Amino acid sequence: MTAFLEWNMGILTVLAEHRTAILDWFFAAFTWLGSEYVVIVTVCLLFLCIDKRLGYRMAFVFFLSSALVQGLKVLCRIDRPWVLAERDYPQYKDRYSPLELLGSKSGATGYSFPSGHTQSSLALYGTLALQSKKIWVKAGLFLVAFLVAFSRLYLGVHTPFDVVVSLFITGGVLLLVESLFGRLYDNPKADCYVAGLVFLLSLAALILGWLLFAKGIAEKKDAADCVKMAACGVGFAIGYVVERRYIRFDPKVGTVGEKVLRLLCGVGGVFALKEGLKALGKLVFLPDSMGMMAVDVLRYMLMLLFALCVVPALTVKIQRSKKTEKKSTGCEEQ
Structure with a gap:
């Protein structure tokens, strides 16, 4: 494993030696396309305004692959490349360094293996690609996912091993969901089973x-991403069943x-909960405490x-109120 990781560090060193200012900005911008902010806005846009079915399909790919990738992160606990270079491979320390541009290094939190950005980008753009009927659109979307994955290498925040394994895991989940989603989504009796799979994997x-954090095996900064994304998966599984069984929302109405107002309320509310509860938590708990970890679970x-x-x-309530008003107005006119 040591020789294999050293080979990975050698590739990052070659990429670092061939950086240019233009490519730096290009790949820093592309890596942002795999961030949680893009995930939140994209899923909210699809689910609340365009196509609920597609939004759910994307969410299933994302949360199933996320549970696997984040679980592997805390199980394997492989450090980031710059930590490996400093500690284990001093021959690369002066030749390689991660690029800090648009928060590329500071945003690379938690353990290195597998790559979370690679997972999220393939889940998003891969799902969209498979639903498109135009070859050039499919190719373009898969290219975006590939460029996000490669940007993690260029910026020096992941090794090729991190990226390739993440691509295989997410690609497998993508194909699995693609083959089964239609039949399961159209069968209301299957709601609890498919949601239960996401729930159990995320809960695990x-x-x-x-x-791992409670026992001191992993620091909060390294375990937090896994806990947050898993909490999202648990919330999604519960919300999926509730919405499908009791709300039955139609985004096309x-x-x-x-x-637009619906999207702004959705995205705004999500970010308000994300940052608002975090700020409240910091007033009560220390940043690296169990209490703050519990706040992270709750807010996500x-x-x-x-x-x-x-x-x-x-x-749905507003739409029903409008229909009731129209009916009452019609009766009065008659």
Whole structure:
């Protein structure tokens, strides 16, 4: 394994020696396309305004692959390349360094293997690519996912091993969901089973990350990503069943203005919960405490429940109120 990791470090060194200012900005911009901010906005846009079915398909790919990738991160606990260079491979220390541009290094939190950005980008753009009927659109979307993955190497925040394994895991989940989603989604009786799979995998990753932190095996900064993403998966699984069984929201209903307002409320509410609860938590708990980890679990679960249940439920209620008003107005005119 040592020789294999050294080979990986050699590749990062070659890439670092061939950086240019233009490519630096190019790949820093592409790596942002795999960030959690893009994930949140994209899923909210699809689910709340365009195509709920596609939004759910993308979410299943994302949360299933995320549970596997994040679980592997805390199980394997392989450090970031710059930590490896400093500690284990001093021959690369002066020739390689991660690039800090648009938060590329500071945003590379947690353990290195496998790559989370690679997983999220293939889950998003791969899902969109498989749903497109145009070859050039498919190729373009897969190219975006590939460039996000390669950007992690160019910026020096992941090794080729991290990226390739993440591509295989997410690609496998993508193909699995693609082959089964249609039949399962159209069968209401299967809701609890498919949601249960996401719930159990996410819960397992959450418990694993939590226990490793509680026992002092992993620091909070290294276990936090696993716990947060797993909490999102748990929230998604619960929200999926609630929305499908009791809310039955239709994103295609409403004017363009109403859809824009719906999106702003959804995204705004999600980010308000994300940052607001974090700020409140810091007033009560120390940053690296178990209490703050519990706040992370709560806020990421609530983010998903807000987007999947609260906004759709309010939308359905408003739509029903409008129909009632129209009926009463029609009766009065008669």
